[in-house]
Amino acid sequence: MGVSYQAIGWNRQKKQYDWLIFGFCCIYLSTFILVTAIFNPEYTFETVLIRSTSTLALLILHVILCIGPLSRINRKFLSLLYNRRHLGVTMFVLAATHGIFSIIHFHALSNVNPLVSLFTSNVNYNSAGGFPFQALGFFALVIFFLMAITSHDFWLHNLSPKTWKTLHMFVYGAYFLVLMHVMLGAIQYERHPAFVLLIALGAAAVLTLHLVAGTREVKKDNSLFDPAVNGFVSVCDVNEIEDNRAKIFCVNSERIAVYRFGDTLYAIHNVCKHQGGPLGEGKIIDGCITCPWHGYQYLPNNGQSPPPFKERVSTYDVRIEGNRVWLNPSPFPEGSERPGTVISQPSN
């Protein structure tokens, strides 16, 4: 965790983002309601509420899914990543409003329990066109609910980052459920081709971004190094690493960040203990390697978070010969003190 987490002012930025999200939601919902009131005055308020919240939730879901790959492709989007969690909770609140109002509106007027009615009022489970699409929305909502209530860091620590991340990967399944909820539901009777086109464009954007970001990562990880000499692999020239920054090398399928701090190079494991953020894409702030995702900090010489925090990452040995940087990919136990290596003739 970072001591200067508060001080670097990211929390002010976070508040601004929250206001931005809130403002955007208000504008979207009121525009939707106003336009419907003008063009379709016969619609009831519940219908408008159901449709405005659902379409906004769908829009935000697309944004959420694009932030990850976008921030891999361009660092400018990292600030969005920092605030993705609040966007997720907002999306859940909107989707829940839509879901709850749908259940009340479509199922509460009969004498059957609304939740039973949701699953039994239409049992055409073997047809595409008449498929009980609401069940799909329901399961997506359950996933969003679990993600929203576990979104706090308290749960991250309690469930362990691995379980937490796995749970949060269910968002991809939920995305598919929502997509089918709309394709087999509203699209079947709002037949305007523009709706199908919008859904298809959204899906194309999400898929393409993930594909591009993914292939880039694979390419990075597959860069080849000459065979190790005495356990050390030649990775780059000294002057390729800027001061207070790092370069990431994937050796034996594990990523290692080689940081330059003043005239010394240090190597630590690239994976942040918080949520697996890429430490090598952060920078050194106040003498600490600072994770670009949420600001956890680690000392370059031992991979330990400064007290009172207790996170530790593995450290590695690094060496300079001539102008070349050599890295030993065997990790030292997490938090091990390593001296780093001094750049004898500063190269810039």
Place this chain on the structure above:
Amino acid sequence: MTSGLRKKHARVWTVLLFLVPAGIVTGWLAIPANPITEPAAVDKTAALPEILYSLQKKNYTVNLRSDNKRSSLQLEWISKSGLSSPSALIYLASGPSASVTSNSLIGRIEGKGTFYFPLKNDLSTIPGFILYDIIHHQVIDRVNF
């Protein structure tokens, strides 16, 4: 991300790369071929002058209208309160227990209000109607004059 998590992401997105387009295409192909439920089927032109038949129900009034030459026929549907099913479709019924078919779809009504639908001008039999709940795939009511 750890290498394990990267692999998981790669696997999930490889699956989605096929599943998502397949899902969209399936949904698209499943859209019924006949023009159904265009809210635009609400004919916003004024009501035809004569009421041939009229039926009062608890929540709505249904009128069959025509002009004085009997050259065109129109269904007027006045919903007094919101229906228990907000998106209901109206189908033409060929008999008292006819079922719905996509050829017989007339239009959709939403909530409160008055809706007009042009009908094919054939008064050889008095048309009946089925009010159908698209969400639950259930007949809500039948209208026989």
